Amino acid sequence: MSEVAVVPETILDNGQGVIDFDVYFEMNEPPANLPEFEEKLNAFVEYHKATNNKVVFITSGGTTVPLENQTVRFIDNFSNGNRGATSAEYFLEAGYAVVFMHRQNSILPYHRHYTHSNLGFLDYFEAKEDGSVQVCPQYETKMYQTLVKYQEAKKSNRILMLDFITLPEYLFKLQSGTKILARLENRAMYYLAAAVSDFFIPSTKMAEHKIQSRDGGLTLTLDQVPKFLKPLVSHWASKGLIVSFKLETDTTLLVPKARQALTRYGHQVVIGNMLKTRKQTVTLITQHSQKVLALTKEQMDHDVEIESLIIPQLVQIHQNWIASGDTDE
Amino acid sequence: MSEVAVVPETILDNGQGVIDFDVYFEMNEPPANLPEFEEKLNAFVEYHKATNNKVVFITSGGTTVPLENQTVRFIDNFSNGNRGATSAEYFLEAGYAVVFMHRQNSILPYHRHYTHSNLGFLDYFEAKEDGSVQVCPQYETKMYQTLVKYQEAKKSNRILMLDFITLPEYLFKLQSGTKILARLENRAMYYLAAAVSDFFIPSTKMAEHKIQSRDGGLTLTLDQVPKFLKPLVSHWASKGLIVSFKLETDTTLLVPKARQALTRYGHQVVIGNMLKTRKQTVTLITQHSQKVLALTKEQMDHDVEIESLIIPQLVQIHQNWIASGDTDE
Numbered sequence: 296m297s298e299v300a301v302v303p304e305t306i307l308d309n310g311q312g313v314i315d316f317d318v319y320f321e322m323n324e325p326p327a328n329l330p331e332f333e334e335k336l337n338a339f340v341e342y343h344k345a346t347n348n349k350v351v352f353i354t355s356g357g358t359t360v361p362l363e364n365q366t367v368r369f370i371d372n373f374s375n376g377n378r379g380a381t382s383a384e385y386f387l388e389a390g391y392a393v394v395f396m397h398r399q400n401s402i403l404p405y406h407r408h409y410t411h412s413n414l415g416f417l418d419y420f421e422a423k424e425d426g427s428v429q430v431c432p433q434y435e436t437k438m439y440q441t442l443v444k445y446q447e448a449k450k451s452n453r454i455l456m457l458d459f460i461t462l463p464e465y466l467f468k469l470q471s472g473t474k475i476l477a478r479l480e481n482r483a484m485y486y487l488a489a490a491v492s493d494f495f496i497p498s499t500k501m502a503e504h505k506i507q508s509r510d511g512g513l514t515l516t517l518d519q520v521p522k523f524l525k526p527l528v529s530h531w532a533s534k535g536l537i538v539s540f541k542l543e544t545d546t547t548l549l550v551p552k553a554r555q556a557l558t559r560y561g562h563q564v565v566i567g568n569m570l571k572t573r574k575q576t577v578t579l580i581t582q583h584s585q586k587v588l589a590l591t592k593e594q595m596d597h598d599v600e601i602e603s604l605i606i607p608q609l610v611q612i613h614q615n616w617i618a619s620g621d622t623d624e
Numbered sequence: 625m626s627e628v629a630v631v632p633e634t635i636l637d638n639g640q641g642v643i644d645f646d647v648y649f650e651m652n653e654p655p656a657n658l659p660e661f662e663e664k665l666n667a668f669v670e671y672h673k674a675t676n677n678k679v680v681f682i683t684s685g686g687t688t689v690p691l692e693n694q695t696v697r698f699i700d701n702f703s704n705g706n707r708g709a710t711s712a713e714y715f716l717e718a719g720y721a722v723v724f725m726h727r728q729n730s731i732l733p734y735h736r737h738y739t740h741s742n743l744g745f746l747d748y749f750e751a752k753e754d755g756s757v758q759v760c761p762q763y764e765t766k767m768y769q770t771l772v773k774y775q776e777a778k779k780s781n782r783i784l785m786l787d788f789i790t791l792p793e794y795l796f797k798l799q800s801g802t803k804i805l806a807r808l809e810n811r812a813m814y815y816l817a818a819a820v821s822d823f824f825i826p827s828t829k830m831a832e833h834k835i836q837s838r839d840g841g842l843t844l845t846l847d848q849v850p851k852f853l854k855p856l857v858s859h860w861a862s863k864g865l866i867v868s869f870k871l872e873t874d875t876t877l878l879v880p881k882a883r884q885a886l887t888r889y890g891h892q893v894v895i896g897n898m899l900k901t902r903k904q905t906v907t908l909i910t911q912h913s914q915k916v917l918a919l920t921k922e923q924m925d926h927d928v929e930i931e932s933l934i935i936p937q938l939v940q941i942h943q944n945w946i947a948s949g950d951t952d953e
Contacts, residue, residue, distance in 0.1 A: 362699070368821070370691070371700045400729075406744035415735035416745065420759075422771045428759045430749075435757055442751045492697070494842045513823045517842040 316521045319466065322497060326464040329471060332457055336394065336475045339455045343392045348453075349482050349613065351391045352472060354489035355379025356398025358462040362496060362515065369461075370517075374490035375411060376401030378540075378573075378602070382486060383454070384444070385606035391484075392453040396472060398489070399458045405445035408437070462492050462520065469523060473532040481617050483535040484609065485527070495520050524560040536616045537562035538609060544570050553580040564612060566605065574601055579608055645850045648795065651826060655793040658800060661786055665723065665804045668784045672721045677782075678811050678942065680720045681801060683818035684708025685727025687791040691825060691844065698790075699846075703819035704740060705730030707869075707902075707931070711815060712783070713773070714935035720813075721782040725801060727818070728787045734774035737766070791821050791849065798852060802861040810946050812864040813938065814856070824849050853889040865945045866891035867938060873899050882909040893941060895934065903930055908937055 326332075343350050356379065357372035376397055383393050383404035395404060402411055409419065419438070420428050430438055448454045457472070459465045476483045494517035528537055539562060543549045546569060553565035557580065567578040576589035588604040655661075672679050685708065686701035705726055712722050712733035724733060731740055738748065748767070749757050759767055777783045786801070788794045805812045823846035857866055868891060872878045875898060882894035886909065896907040905918035917933040 359700070367702055367819075369700055369702065371688070371698055373696055373698065400740060403744050406746055409745040410739070411729060415732050416738040417735055417767075417771050417774050420767075420771055422768055422775060426765075426768055428764055428767050428771060430757045436755075438746075438749075438757050439751055439755055442746050442749055442757060445746050446751060490696075511848050513846040513848075515844040515846070517844070519840050519842075 316523065316526050319521055320470070323463040323467075325467045326459075326461075329467055332468055333471055333475065335455060335457065336472055339392070339394065339452070340475055340478055342452055344479055347482070348392050349390070349484070349617075350394065350476065350479055351386045351484040351486050352394045352396065352476050353379050353383055353386070353486045354396050354465075354469065355383075356401030357490040358398070358465045358492050359460055360462050360492045360495050360517075364498070370492065370494070372490040372492055374398075374401070376403075377407070379486075379488040380404045380407045381600055381602040382488065382606060385600075385602050386486075386610075387444075387448050387453060389606055389610045391610075392455075393448075394455045394457065394472070394476070396457045396459065396468060396489075399460050403456070404454070405441055405448075408441055462495055465489065465491060466520075466523060469527070470531060473527055473535075477532045477534065480534040481536070481620065483532065484613050485532055485535050485537045486609075487524075487537070487539050491520070491523070493520055494518065522560075524556070524562065528560045528562045536564070536609075536613045538564040538566060540566050540568065542568045542570060542573070549578060550580060550585055553578070553585075557582055563616065564609065577601060577605060579605070581612065645852065645855050648850055649799070652792040652796075654796045655788075655790075658796055661797055662800055662804065664784060664786065665801055668721070668723065668781070669804055669807055671781055673808055676811070677721050678719070678813070678946075679723065679805065679808055680715045680813040680815050681723045681725065681805050682708050682712055682715070682815045683725050683794075683798065684712075685730030686819040687727070687794045687821050688789055689791050689821045689824050689846075693827070699821065699823070701819040701821055703727075703730070705732075706736070708815075708817040709733045709736045710929055710931040711817065711935060714929075714931050715815075715939075716773075716777050716782060718935055718939045720939075721784075722777075723784045723786065723801070723805070725786045725788065725797060725818075728789050732785070733783070734770050734777075737770055791824055794818065794820060795849075795852060798856070799860060802856055802864075806861045806863065809863040810865065810949070812861065813942050814861055814864050814866045815938075816853075816866070816868050820849070820852070822849055823847065851889075853885070853891065857889045857891045865893070865938075865942045867893040867895060869895050869897065871897045871899060871902070878907060879909060879914055882907070882914075886911055892945065893938065906930060906934060908934070910941065 340350070355374075356376035357374040360370040362368045362370065379395070379397060380402040381404075383395050386393050387404070393404075397403065409416075419431055419434050421431055423429055457468070459468055473485060476485070496515065496517055524537075524539060539556065539560075541549065541553050541556065543552065549567045549569065553567045556565055557563075563581060565580045567580055569576070575595060576587060579586045579588060586608070588601065588608065590599055590601055590604070669679070684703075685705035686703040689699040691697045691699065708724070708726060709731040710733075712724050715722050716733070722733075726732065738745075748760055748763050750760055752758055786797070788797055802814060805814070825844065825846055853866075853868060868885065868889075870878065870882050870885065872881065878896045878898065882896045885894055886892075892910060894909045896909055898905070904924060905916060908915045908917060915937070917930065917937065919928055919930055919933070
């Protein structure tokens with residue numbers, strides 16, 4: 296993601312297309328299903344508040360930026376949601392309740408083992424002569440184990456699936472969702488793995504593009520999306536543990552840029568990834584420490600997932616955060 | 625889709641960002657997996673040529689337009705591939721062999737009944753105490769019937785799944801694929817249901833955008849994609865029956881615009897859709913006729929699919945096309 300200068304919160308538009316979050320929310324319509332989203336989340340949060348459970352709010356997958364009012368075309372970010380879906384399973388194993396706010400049709404926890412692969416849905420089954428459908432023997436043991444874990448999570452009301460498609464839908468739900476989770480104070484963690492667009496087209500500029508599209512080429516002018524970490528950390532969920540992600544291609548920039556984000560926004564953890572090695576190694580950066588987590592050759596050979604190293608570290612950091620009870624740390 | 629003036633084929637760039645197809649193919653790299661694509665398709669076509677089967681080449685789903693060389697962002701078209709996947713099943717029922725060239729992770733024939741729904745993969749199953757996985761009773765009868773049809777299509781080598789993601793990948797595979805299918809002459813049908821981008825960013829313009837993205841906003845300048853129906857009808861597959869699609873929002877424009885396309889490109893059938901009613905009614909427009917196909921209220925109540933009306937009509941038109949043996953008709 297590209298870095299930009301911090302903009303004073305009161306500035307509406309600095310002439311370079313940067314606006315404040317309040318202005319963004321005034322300029323855009325909330326999604327029609329926001330009340331339903333809030334109702335489900337309220338019930339989930341109240342349930343876990345009563346039992347004093349720890350809850351993680353995971354965002355996962357990419358956001359779309361519609362280019363037209365009657366949308367046929369949109370800008371999207373490459374992210375299939377693998378990091379978020381995988382992490383959700385390890386948080387559930389660690390005893391957390393999980394709010395999984397994901398891009399529609401992106402990868403889901405547990406289901407992920409059977410979707411977005413080379414096999415289609417029906418390729419896992421065989422039709423028997425008695426008219427029954429059976430799981431092919433080579434898949435059954437693992438599918439049974441996965442199914443049991445998934446059903447246990449559902450039965451104990453420890454997973455809530457919520458979805459989004461567009462950037463405005465994501466931002467409205469992020470704001471509303473983190474404010475609802477904030478009732479859990481420091482027992483909530485925010486694990487912001489979604490790939491959120493840096494740019495959007497204000498509705499006032501949309502008509503313009505349609506005219507220009509008629510004479511051969513097309514010119515699009517996009518404004519910058521306000522950095523949501525700022526209000527999230529300062530206002531929406533200031534007592535929770537906030538984990539953001541950074542993806543880089545230059546190794547030497549990874550830790551300095553992560554530190555810059557921690558200083559700028561004042562949150563607790565950045566998980567730094569290099570584009571090419573993100574499934575084998577990450578760097579966990581906090582205000583006062585940094586730690587490289589890496590899979591061994593043997594772990595990679597046995598398909599151990601990097602998230603199985605990340606989540607226990609975060610659980611420990613969260614435990615310390617709760618114990619300290621110091622929300623300014 | 626927006627309509628544009630016809631551009632003489634020799635013009636490289638008319639100053640409005642319109643180029644010829646040959647130039648497009650010279651400017652862009654073919655996909656790395658093109659040889660594998662061609663190998664699979666060659667084998668499939670030879671098999672069905674030997675048995676004199678009719679073959680339909682279906683394109684399905686949307687294309688992406690990368691905005692960066694190290695692509696994180698891209699432009700996409702809304703299309704989940706439902707029309708193409710549904711149609712494939714009815715073509716198979718009508719005895720056709722099907723080449724299903726689809727956007728990766730879009731809706732697939734047969735699998736479609738269990739994906740892109742409110743249920744995740746594992747929601748169709750229950751874990752039994754003996755460690756087995758069983759289909760939930762309410763889903764088993766239909767799943768059995770679907771699985772049998774799917775396995776029959778595979779066993780008889782009548783379905784070939786091929787995929788694409790980006791616009792250049794689609795265009796290279798469309799050209800190569802239709803040229804291979806052309807060996808079947810008039811026994812091949814081309815059913816072009818994919819939602820193909822009208823615009824792309826030439827690689828020469830990409831670096832520019834990255835510079836502009838640093839100072840707040842982002843400006844993108846896109847060129848128009850050459851209309852592929854022109855070379856497809858004239859050169860790549862001139863003896864096949866070619867079916868294109870048109871989606872409109874103004875009813876009065878539907879038939880005139882479809883006729884305009886038939887005149888401009890010289891192919892045989894346009895399937896006209898209105899955005900809001902496309903799942904209940906379509907208009908089938910040929911050089912000399914037009915016919916409205918619509919589901920009755922009763923059919924809609926029984927979940928009859930509009931494709932079950934479209935495909936038999938096309939099979940008949942294709943039969944006449946083969947019988948006439950007159951490829952100039």
